[in-house]
Amino acid sequence: xxxxxxxxxxxxxxxxxxxxxxxxxxxxxxxxxxxxxxxxxxxxxxxxxxxxxxxxxxxxxxxxxxxxxxxxxxxxxxxxxxxxxxxxxxxxxxxxxxxxxxxxxxxxxxxxxxxxxxxxxxxxxxxxxxxxxxxxxxxxxxxx
Numbered sequence: 340x341x342x343x344x345x346x347x348x349x350x351x352x353x354x355x356x357x358x359x360x361x362x363x364x365x366x367x368x369x370x371x372x373x374x375x376x377x378x379x380x381x382x383x384x385x386x387x388x389x390x391x392x393x394x395x396x397x398x399x400x401x402x403x404x405x406x407x408x409x410x411x412x413x414x415x416x417x418x419x420x421x422x423x424x425x426x427x428x429x430x431x432x433x434x435x436x437x438x439x440x441x442x443x444x445x446x447x448x449x450x451x452x453x454x455x456x457x458x459x460x461x462x463x464x465x466x467x468x469x470x471x472x473x474x475x476x477x478x479x480x481x482x483x
Contacts, residue, residue, distance in 0.1 A: 346387050346412050365440045375416075375430040375438075382419035382426050384442025388412065391436025397428040408433065 349357060366389070369375060376382055378397060386393070388409050395406045395415055406428055409415055419426055420442065 346414060349387070360441065361439075363441070367438050367440050369432040369436045369438060371432055371435050373432040375432065376426050378426055378429045380426045382416060382442075384440050385414060385416040385420055386430070387414045387439040387441065389437040389439055391432065391438075392434035393436055393438075394431050394433045395428045396431065403429075 349360065352360065364387075369391070375386065375393065388411050390411055393409045393415065395409065396403050397406055398404075415430055416426070418424070
């Protein structure tokens with residue numbers, strides 16, 4: 340299992356905060372080809388890739404475009420719990436994957452993420468990663 344301290348999103352949390360998060364999260368296994376969520380779905384959880392690969396894609400002008408392929412230590416689905424909006428893309432497993440699922444089902448709530456964010460620069464990390472992702476999508480949409 341990839342430790343949370345190796346995840347770009349959670350590496351700023353203290354060891355105690357990581358332990359709380361680990362206890363509240365659930366490990367789930369997904370087979371290649373599994374759709375974790377679809378663009379437009381509602382969602383209250385985010386995911387950290389422990390092993391395997393996940394593709395994030397979006398339909399643009401009726402064509403599915405790959406935004407990013409994610410591997411161990413990378414995360415996705417965070418925007419749904421931070422802004423309480425429908426999923427902005429589709430997540431599909433491209434290689435059998437073990438994911439850490441962080442959300443209310445495991446006892447972790449967005450309010451706790453907001454508190455951790457203020458305490459450990461989590462918000463800055465999310466902003467930096469999301470800004471890069473938005474820039475990449477903008478280039479993709481402009482260039483076709």
